[in-house]
Amino acid sequence: MITDPIFYLGAVPAVILMGLAKGGLSGLSLLSLPLMALVVSPVQAAAIMLPILMVQDVVTVWVYRHTWDRRNVLIILPAAVVGILIGYLWAAEVSDAAVRLSLGIISVTFAVRRLVLERGSNEVAPTKADLPRGLFWGAVCGFTSMIAHAGGPPFQIYVMPQRLPQTIFVGTGAVVFGIINWMKVPPYIALGQISAENLTTAAALFPVGIAATYAGVWLVRRISGRVFYTSVYALLVLVGAKLVFDGVSGLL
Template sequence: MITDPLFYAAAIPAVVLLGLAKGGFSGLGLLSMPLLSLVLSPVQAAAIILPILLVQDAVSVWVYRHSWDRRNVMILVPSAILGTGTGYLLAAQVSDAAIRLAVGLIAVGFALRRIVLERRKTPPAPTRSDVPRGIFWGWVTGFTSMIAHAGGPPFQIYVMPQRLARDVFIGTGAIFFAVNNWMKVPPYFALGQLTPENLATAAALFPLAIASTWAGVRLVRYVSGERFYTLVYGLLIAVGAKLIVDGAGMLL
């Protein structure tokens, strides 16, 4: 188990951000990897984060178990499995930086466009969950999640235009990403990343992971449905901008 105080100075806020994201503030969790990467290699940071995510998923799935869209999950999961498999097979050939840059540009462009459209006098009607788009964005989510831990923006690009109720939107993401994160376990084992040291370090952070997820669940209740979507669009722009900066910086 890691005992370096400097590691925990970065890990504690990283886990809190993950918990708030799992509780409903979608997007905040993407800041966790950069924080941990300040004190660890990105590979080891990802290996420590995965068990923490699985514990936080259990909390969010339990809370939102009655509030999720079954059709969306059934469309997204099979294609996400294919995307995760593709990411595993191409992990050595695909540039993490290029993926981050591309996802960031798409996320920012999408969010800005939706904000402009929804502020018109006659905002666009909510879209429906459809198989072709769901398969595409499910695959992209699985692929980017496996390669660059950036699966949130593609998921939001597909689901947010549907204007689901706040809790249904959060619950759908909770169920979907719980399945998606379990899909990563075999590849991580195969790559030798789930070592006893990494697992023990993650286990030490489990109490904080659970508490911060519950805090996110409680805090998001104070945000109305309309303000929730405005907040998520804002977070999506911030996350997209962070991905653009990270990707461009890595490429340069």
């Protein structure tokens, strides 16, 4: 287990942000890995975070077990398998910086467009859970989740325009990522990213992760639907901007 106090100065806030995101405050999760990567390598940060994500998934799936959209889950997951496989096969080849840059640009563009549309009109027609878009964004979701635990923005880009009730939106994400994170275990083992040190360190952070997840659930249930979606779009803009910055920095 990592015992350096400096590590926990970065890791504890990162796990809290991830827990709040798992509880429903989508967007905060993408700030977690960069924060933890300030105190350990990005690869080790991802390996430590995966078991924590899986424990947090247990909480969110249980809480939202009755409120999730079956059609979206059935469309996204098969495509996510393909994305995870591509992420595994290309893990040593694909530039994380390029992925972050492209994902950041897409996220900012999407979120700004939706904010402008919804501010200009009180009645924006919701989209449907259609197969072509769902398969595409599901594959992107699996790919970015595999290489950077960054599946949130593709999921949001596909699902948020459907204007699902917020508990169903959060519950659908909980089920999707609860399964995706289990799918990522064999590839992570094959890539040599799972070790005794990382697993014991993750175990030490489990209580923080669980408490933060329940805090996120508590907050989501007290936010109105309109405020919730506006907040998520705004967070997506901020997170997208952070991804663009990280991508450009990495490429340079």
